[in-house]
Amino acid sequence: MIILKFLKKYFISMVFLIIGLLLFIFILRQSGKENVKSETRIINHEIQRLNKMIVIEQNYSSFKTKKYNNFNPKYFDFLNKNIVLYITAMAQVTYDMKKMKIEVDSAHKTVHILSIPDPELHVYPDVEIYNMETGFLNDFSKSELNEVMEEGKKDITKEVQKSNIQSLAKKQLISNLKELYNMVKLNNWKIIDDTPYAGQIQSMKD
Template identity: 25%
Template sequence: MSQQTPPKVGFFGALSEFRKWAVLILIGLVLSFGYKFFTTKSETSSIEYDTNLIQQQIKNVGKLVVTEGHFAEVLTYKDRKETYIPGLSFDKKALVVINADVTVGFDLSKVKYDIDAKNKTVTITNIPEEEIKISPDIKYYDTESSTFNEFTGDDYNKINKLARENLKKKIDKSTLKSNAKNRLISELSKILILTSSMGWTLKYDGEVVNNNQEFQYKIKG
């Protein structure tokens, strides 16, 4: 029984076989790199996404935070004009009742910050001062004056100034300012929550803010 000799593969046949494997390997590499390219987020894209998200969050809290209160004040205004005659004077007086609506607010659109994308750090560089608005309703009762010492515009300006000064003292003693700051901290804490969840660092007043208590301490200082 004769044994068949396997066909010889010529040079060109071997070259064709090599090309086939080369093409298959090339296709495999292209598919592999393509998969990684489309499924793996680049570091640059990630940083840009994080930066845009943080900027949007800061923009979202950039509103006017307002705390409202109502105060009442009763005062007696007196003015005396002396004469050259001993014991003779011209007096005027009035009972003044003031009801005032007061707002204490923070305009968070004025918050200034720096974003260091490379080091993943957000630094709040400035928080605006509180804005206090007093809207008094002033009523006069039991007004008494004389011909030689009548009420004038200067008197009403003095009463208005005095009323505002007294109201400011009441506001300072009230919880209105502290309540406004609590609302301020609550809004800014949203930035802290976001940066922490994304692995970024938040700084204020030159120091890292790790939690809401530290934020509260630094702002109320």
């Protein structure tokens, strides 16, 4: 009889212990799921912030002189003509980050950057006649003015292409991506980056 009472108490204790253990596991799992949901929201928010357009702008200016020495300047310089242009340009390099392809896998706690759009360079030139000297009976024709102004636009576009504006935009892109890297690592997630920028970002100090 005593043994039966002991077994009964033991059995009841074991049942309560198992129920308590299962309840603890359930709460632990629910807590883990909530943590993953919270981490996913934080990372998605960082991605949305990254999806904004990256724009770097710079202004450029230069003078261009073109001489039309159709006649020997030693004897007939009064027949020659020349023009000085003042050329300005506003240049932009943009990354349309809305076109970035990225996947968030909350089950495996992984962020996968598949691709990033190429940068786009936009140049908006403006040309003004700063000084113009016409020769005797040798005025500028409309076609000559149009030609020299188009040359001026091409010259400043080449100057923009040789400048550091594209490298500045790239630095800004990498800096923004680094912030995403840091956020992912802070939440103990893994990041996979298939873009050409991965090596440069990983080599940066936190």
